[in-house]
Amino acid sequence: MKRIKEIKKYATIDIGSNAIRLLISNIIIRDDYAPQSTKNALVRVPVRLGQDAFTKGLILEENICRLIDSMKSFKLLMKVHKVEKYLAYATSALRNSSNCLDIVKRIESETGVLIKIIDGKKEAKLITNNNIFNDKSITYCFIDVGGGSTELTIIKNEKIIKSKS
Numbered sequence: 001m002k003r004i005k006e007i008k009k010y011a012t013i014d015i016g017s018n019a020i021r022l023l024i025s026n027i028i029i030r031d032d033y034a035p036q037s038t039k040n041a042l043v044r045v046p047v048r049l050g051q052d053a054f055t056k057g058l059i060l061e062e063n064i065c066r067l068i069d070s071m072k073s074f075k076l077l078m079k080v081h082k083v084e085k086y087l088a089y090a091t092s093a094l095r096n097s098s099n100c101l102d103i104v105k106r107i108e109s110e111t112g113v114l115i116k117i118i119d120g121k122k123e124a125k126l127i128t129n130n131n132i133f134n135d136k137s138i139t140y141c142f143i144d145v146g147g148g149s150t151e152l153t154i155i156k157n158e159k160i161i162k163s164k165s
Helices: 049-056 061-080 100-111 120-128
Strands: 004-015 020-030 033-045 085-090 115-117 140-145 150-156 159-164
Touching (some): 004 061
Antiparallel strands (some): 004 020, 140 150, 150 159
């Protein structure tokens, strides 16, 4: 059995159209073995940013406040779990809101969380960036149905053949 050298903790914040998620992962590093990832904690807050974004074209103050409160809570959870690094991504609802940049600046100012707005192609790539390929010879089709967009990605031999958002 391979000896564990260290365990690092990383987190990802996913700001979607229907919910905000915090995933904290343990990255297990062993001698002479590829790092492995295991889920440590997953928190989901149903903020429903898409309700505002897709009907009004912007995120309303009530949901901005809920988003800020969620980021503050996530920062505290990451501190308690001793997370070393994190990334925060926002997808369709925030991306398509007319007040997107103001919200991102406000969140960074009030919480210290820097949010990266990603497009549909980047979203599809992140979704397929995992270790579920049990049989490398099979062609896979990933479909991510979100609140504001759907991403389709075809993968063959661990390479993206086609991706559409």
